[in-house]
Amino acid sequence: MARIIELTNLAGAYASRLFVEEGHDVIRLEGRHGNHLRELAPFLGNEPDPENSAYHQFLNAGKKSLTVNLDTTAGREIFLRLLASADVLMTSCPLPFEDSRLFEVNSKLVFVKIEDQEPDLCALARSGLMSLTGHPENPPMVLGGHLAALATGIYVAVAAAAALRTAAQTGKGLTATVSLREALETFVEQAMVEYTFSGIVTERRGSKGAITAISGALPCKDGHWVISQIHRPGRWTKFVEWVKDPQLAADPSLAEEENQIKKRDFILDRVFQWSSQHVKNQLVEEAQERHFPASPVSTTLDLIHDPQLQARGFLKEVDHPRFGQIMYPQGAVASMRRKELTPAPMLGEHNREILAEMGYSQSAIQSFAASEVI
Amino acid sequence: IRVLDFTHVLAGPCCTRLLADLGADVVRVESSKHPDHPWPSAYIDRDGRHASYLNTNRNKRSIAIDLKQPSGNKTAFRLAAVADIVVENFSAGVMDRLGLGYENLVARNERIIYVSMSGYGHDGPRRDWTSMNMNLQGYSGLMTVTGAEGDPPTAISNSWNDYIGALHACFAILQAVDERDSTGKGSQLDLSQFECSVAMIAPLLLASAVNGTNPPRQGNRSTRFAPQGVYRCSGTDDWCAISVQTDEQWSSLGQVIGMERWGAETRFANVAGRRQLHDEIDAQLQQWTARYSNREVEERLKTRGIPAERVRRINDLVNQPDGATVFTQMEERRIGSMLTTVLPFRFSSGTLPAPYPAPALGEHNDAVLRDWLTLADAEIQALKAQGAFA
Numbered sequence A: 001m002a003r004i005i006e007l008t009n010l011a012g013a014y015a016s017r018l019f020v021e022e023g024h025d026v027i028r029l030e031g032r033h034g035n036h037l038r039e040l041a042p043f044l045g046n047e048p049d050p051e052n053s054a055y056h057q058f059l060n061a062g063k064k065s066l067t068v069n070l071d072t073t074a075g076r077e078i079f080l081r082l083l084a085s086a087d088v089l090m091t092s093c094p095l096p097f098e099d100s101r102l103f104e105v106n107s108k109l110v111f112v113k114i115e116d117q118e119p120d121l122c123a124l125a126r127s128g129l130m131s132l133t134g135h136p137e138n139p140p141m142v143l144g145g146h147l148a149a150l151a152t153g154i155y156v157a158v159a160a161a162a163a164l165r166t167a168a169q170t171g172k173g174l175t176a177t178v179s180l181r182e183a184l185e186t187f188v189e190q191a192m193v194e195y196t197f198s199g200i201v202t203e204r205r206g207s208k209g210a211i212t213a214i215s216g217a218l219p220c221k222d223g224h225w226v227i228s229q230i231h232r233p234g235r236w237t238k239f240v241e242w243v244k245d246p247q248l249a250a251d252p253s254l255a256e257e258e259n260q261i262k263k264r265d266f267i268l269d270r271v272f273q274w275s276s277q278h279v280k281n282q283l284v285e286e287a288q289e290r291h292f293p294a295s296p297v298s299t300t301l302d303l304i305h306d307p308q309l310q311a312r313g314f315l316k317e318v319d320h321p322r323f324g325q326i327m328y329p330q331g332a333v334a335s336m337r338r339k340e341l342t343p344a345p346m347l348g349e350h351n352r353e354i355l356a357e358m359g360y361s362q363s364a365i366q367s368f369a370a371s372e373v374i
Numbered sequence B: 001i002r003v004l005d006f007t008h009v010l011a012g013p014c015c016t017r018l019l020a021d022l023g024a025d026v027v028r029v030e031s032s033k034h035p036d037h038p039w040p041s042a043y044i045d046r047d048g049r050h051a052s053y054l055n056t057n058r059n060k061r062s063i064a065i066d067l068k069q070p071s072g073n074k075t076a077f078r079l080a081a082v083a084d085i086v087v088e089n090f091s092a093g094v095m096d097r098l099g100l101g102y103e104n105l106v107a108r109n110e111r112i113i114y115v116s117m118s119g120y121g122h123d124g125p126r127r128d129w130t131s132m133n134m135n136l137q138g139y140s141g142l143m144t145v146t147g148a149e150g151d152p153p154t155a156i157s158n159s160w161n162d163y164i165g166a167l168h169a170c171f172a173i174l175q176a177v178d179e180r181d182s183t184g185k186g187s188q189l190d191l192s193q194f195e196c197s198v199a200m201i202a203p204l205l206l207a208s209a210v211n212g213t214n215p216p217r218q219g220n221r222s223t224r225f226a227p228q229g230v231y232r233c234s235g236t237d238d239w240c241a242i243s244v245q246t247d248e249q250w251s252s253l254g255q256v257i258g259m260e261r262w263g264a265e266t267r268f269a270n271v272a273g274r275r276q277l278h279d280e281i282d283a284q285l286q287q288w289t290a291r292y293s294n295r296e297v298e299e300r301l302k303t304r305g306i307p308a309e310r311v312r313r314i315n316d317l318v319n320q321p322d323g324a325t326v327f328t329q330m331e332e333r334r335i336g337s338m339l340t341t342v343l344p345f346r347f348s349s350g351t352l353p354a355p356y357p358a359p360a361l362g363e364h365n366d367a368v369l370r371d372w373l374t375l376a377d378a379e380i381q382a383l384k385a386q387g388a389f390a
Helices: A010-021 A055-058 A073-083 A100-104 A120-127 A144-170 A180-186 A189-198 A235-243 A255-261 A265-275 A280-289 A300-304 A306-311 A332-339 A349-359 A362-370 B011-021 B051-056 B070-081 B101-106 B133-139 B159-183 B195-201 B203-211 B245-254 B260-264 B273-277 B277-289 B294-301 B314-319 B365-373 B377-385
Strands: A002-005 A025-030 A064-067 A088-091 A111-114 A174-180 A214-220 A222-230 A295-298 A315-320 A324-329 B001-003 B025-030 B063-066 B083-087 B113-118 B185-192 B228-232 B239-243 B309-310 B328-330 B336-341 B346-348
Touching: A002 A010, A002 A280, A002 B239, A010 A025, A010 A055, A010 A088, A010 A111, A010 A144, A055 A315, A055 B083, A055 B203, A064 A349, A064 B203, A073 A100, A088 A144, A100 A180, A111 A144, A120 A144, A120 A180, A120 B228, A120 B260, A120 B309, A144 A174, A144 A180, A144 B159, A144 B203, A189 B051, A189 B314, A189 B336, A214 A265, A222 A265, A222 A280, A222 A349, A235 A265, A255 A265, A255 A332, A280 A295, A295 B133, A300 B203, A306 B328, A324 B203, A332 B159, A332 B185, A349 A362, B001 B011, B001 B070, B001 B328, B011 B025, B011 B083, B011 B113, B011 B159, B025 B070, B051 B336, B063 B365, B070 B101, B070 B365, B083 B159, B101 B113, B101 B314, B113 B159, B133 B159, B133 B195, B159 B185, B159 B195, B185 B195, B195 B203, B228 B277, B239 B277, B239 B294, B245 B260, B245 B294, B273 B277, B294 B309, B365 B377
Parallel strands: A002 A025, A002 A088, A025 A064, A088 A111, A111 A174, B001 B025, B001 B083, B025 B063, B083 B113, B113 B185
Antiparallel strands: A174 B346, A214 A222, A222 A295, A315 A324, B228 B239, B239 B309, B328 B336
16 A cells, blocks of 8 residues: 655546545645635535535545645644655645655655646647537537546556556656646547548537547437447448438448448438437437447436446445435446545544654644644 | 557557556457457558557557467467456457456466456446447536536547546556555456546536536636636637636736726626626627637737637647647658657656557567467467467
């Protein structure tokens, strides 16, 4: 089990949560008023409070919270002493130390520096991802719910995990520098390949896909469903037999993938005419029986009741000290590893525990608290 | 670290590319009977490799084996027996039917790390559902949390879920290798791409679980900053993202766009007020941005310290001097050179392997059998005669 100390924003908070999901000891270092994650809406119970942010409650689950004032000499001393016991330090903000000082204190340290952070909206505009998202008649759209920031966080976790292996093999610490800007850019590599090889500029397509020939979210009687029909020999005939659309049936050239790509909007429009007369579950079940990739379009409220997420333990009913009996999302790695996370810590909840473990006396801890060092 | 790569399309191959980029010896098990490409692309080389394959499968070796032929199947099993990691993304049950499932392999190689990357995982009521990226964008909630209230589902024109699944798998694999170093035992990782994508919006799931409602769709606006939006500029379908994060930036914005009086109006003095009057602000701001190109809007705002970025398209990212830095030129023997994606991080301890071209089908049959199984040439010839290769 590794010990990870982190002072990060969204990306790093997800990266370090992945380490929690693997069973590591993660300490989140915060200022006296808490990190800005605690200010992010939505709030659980709809009560704005530093303990109630949904982002804090998900991303900091299973971590310990230590509040140290790094503007004080004593605070900086506590930090360096804690660092000596750590395997990884993950930061997305400047520290009041030279990097070399960190390695003097801990020569085996893996120091993960998260760089090139920008406001979500600007970062997505810059990366090209925004040009791929949204409806053609409306402005390009940011990805909802800060999900792009969390996605870049997986790169941070990969970098940290790889650096930990290097440190274990060499017995020496190292710095891993992650560029969040470049991490976002990797997600437009398909558009890059299409452009550099074929001169095609991929654009936003609303509810429709741009990669698979016939792919998109289409209206049905009770919401939307998704069909994503891959090209395989014989598939098209089966598909047309199911949809029973005379216009699609009348054009045998549509069996060719090339023609499907050329006429994808026409095909989707015909499928839309048909599916809008049917209900979601029936469409999805009938499609799956025929091995056509289909799924519902979900809201987050739908997902809470999802049988698959519950069956695999991604969602588990927990008795949360603050919110009572709730369905709690454990995480994709936790579900695979069959781990259950403890609730996110209250601000400074572990101050005394961590300082006592570091060897500070009760009276020293009292005086740190009194002088607002912790 | 030896990786035996049974994956196809994008999520799996992307995961093994990450491992290759970190220095693993990745051997793709392929077959001429099932030519693989991550997505259909216009460019196809004489050897049948798509542009998408060249980018996704570089830094790997290829062995072409017929898994349904007894000697081919046995060869694959022998390779798996000496591999550190096996990665596959078939539908549930396929590897078992081929005799290459976890139980069979772990009986022979207890250090094996066996990774399955199916759409929904190998258990639960959806285990047999087939899925593609767009299905998971819809099912995972991405399409309904993106966009503004009343918008239809909003997708990303890329294979988002494949990348998210690949990255989670890579992280879990690195951790499993660490665990094996200390316990001597491998592990079975049954990843669900669906869960990986849901995890990206899990805070909103949690909000729904506690509050019993769907969080409001924010569009391009923010709950913390105002004004924030993507504004139309003078060119065709030309846009600039603007996010005013502080009161100082707000007052600068008024000066830049000729609305100095905003600074004096108390109703705009804080974020709460500006959020309430967002439509009024947007109307003025939009009139101003419409006069300039997105590059000009960006420059005028940035020089005053106001966060702004023009919405770049892929041609801007590839061609402009301030474009993307994560793509790099790689020599490619089929076509001379091509742009490819590298890792967005670096280590102080030294450089990661440089990119090298994707393999031809079966290019490394002999080399892999020699390296991994120390087979002699005669043994390799015998396998050929038995029809192991395809």
